[in-house]
Amino acid sequence: MQDVITLRHVWAGYEDDVVLEDINFSVRPDDFIGLIGPNGGGKTTLMRVLLGLVKPMRGQVSIMGKPPELGREHIGYVPQIIDFDRSFPITLFDVVRMGRLGYRKLFHRYNAQDNEIAMAALGDVEMASLKDTPIGELSGGQRQRVLIARALASQPQILLLDEPTSSIDPKVSTSIYELLQRLNERMAIILVSHDMNAISSYVKTIGCVSRKLFYHAEKAVTAQMLEAAYQCPIDLIAHGLPHRHLHDHVQEEAAL
């Protein structure tokens, strides 16, 4: 199987400030990767590099064999729901149809096929019955589903999610992770989160972003990864992780 995303020796940042250093990363079509890391560690920058919003200083980025500015059409991006204005006058069907923008160029209206695909995407996230509801009337979990449906409407090969459960209660989070697991049968999924406990039970592999990327296409989070990723001890880091292989002294630090 060919990799859907390849990063080779990528350095990125803003002006003189290097945020990401020598990133090497490949994603296979059936991957479900959880990326964790401290705040300011470069998770967001890595996402922006994949989406072609930040140009790398050095190195090569390839999305479906294309540079990110073109290859991003294969990425379904799901931003954080907190970034949205709840009073924005728009129905969730119209939000989902935005996923069709790349297919329906300027001067053209959305056509029947777009509507069909948008409805199918709403069906995938089990929101079809609410299609004419203004987004302001939805709960956080429902809005998250709508944004996932919008990403699906662009028929992506890769789904990229930014903190999909950060402001959602745990019960609803579970249902969203289960939805993602189903979607993973059709596409690669990368999700970025600081909530390691939650994602570790659903993703196939975990990587750590902290200036560098610590990713070995495994689910295990090694002590080396944590030591490198989190400079100072952070509590809870070791809890609930399957296959953890932590050094004794790291566990002591974690207990602090």
Place this chain on the structure above:
Amino acid sequence: MINTIWSALQYGFMQNALITAALVSIACGIIGTYVVLKRIVFLSGGVAHAAYGGIGLGYLLKIPPLVSALGFSLLASFSMAWVHRKTKERSDTIIGVMWALGMALGIIFVDLASGYKADLMSYLFGSILAVSQLELLLMAVMDILIIIMVALFFKEFLALSFDETFTTIRNVAVDWLYVILVGMIGLTVVMMMRVVGLIMVIALLTIPPAISNMFVKDMKKMMVMSILLSLVFTTSGLLVSYLIDLTSGAVIIMISGIAYLLSYVGKNLYQIYKNRQAGVEVHE
């Protein structure tokens, strides 16, 4: 009073004023909706005030100030849009500087201009009663232009207002759309300058959509309701100002402002009432 209004309506200048109110409301309702939803009120204020440079230039070059204001406003729109898009930080500071520079230029141009500077104040505070045939024609053309642009790019403008990042990732030419949008703000602002003056443009541009946004949950309906509200505010303001002899622009803004406060309070009270009703039902 009805008689006074009726006889006022017989005057050509009054009829022109009412046509102006209608033409301006169309642009103002459509573009104001984008300004409010995209949260570019400050940028729009900058464009409006910088356009004063164009008014001054008109006096200096002895051309109709509205024409030179139009050119100047478009120039200001494009440069501010560019600054807003391309500078990473503090774009509001740069826009603030351009805002002031535009006004300063206008004042200097007026100083340098020779001859009688009639109705200079009307551009600052508006004078809907003094709109010429040429200006009416210009406004009609601008309205048509705005309607065509919005009809052509409706789905893109909706996406741009709702989620710019996602729109960029879908490879829509966001930079160009943004420039077109801010350019249309430039056109609208020049039209509105005639009605309420550039100092109060922002109020008439944002109040009708802000009220509409409280009550409708669809962008097209929000535009239509904003146009109607804007029409109600401008015509009622015009008539009231005529009856009690006050500056029309200021009366229009007072009426809009009061309407906004009333809707805001009313909406919140209704919400409290509804929540309490819901609470009662739960208890039963």
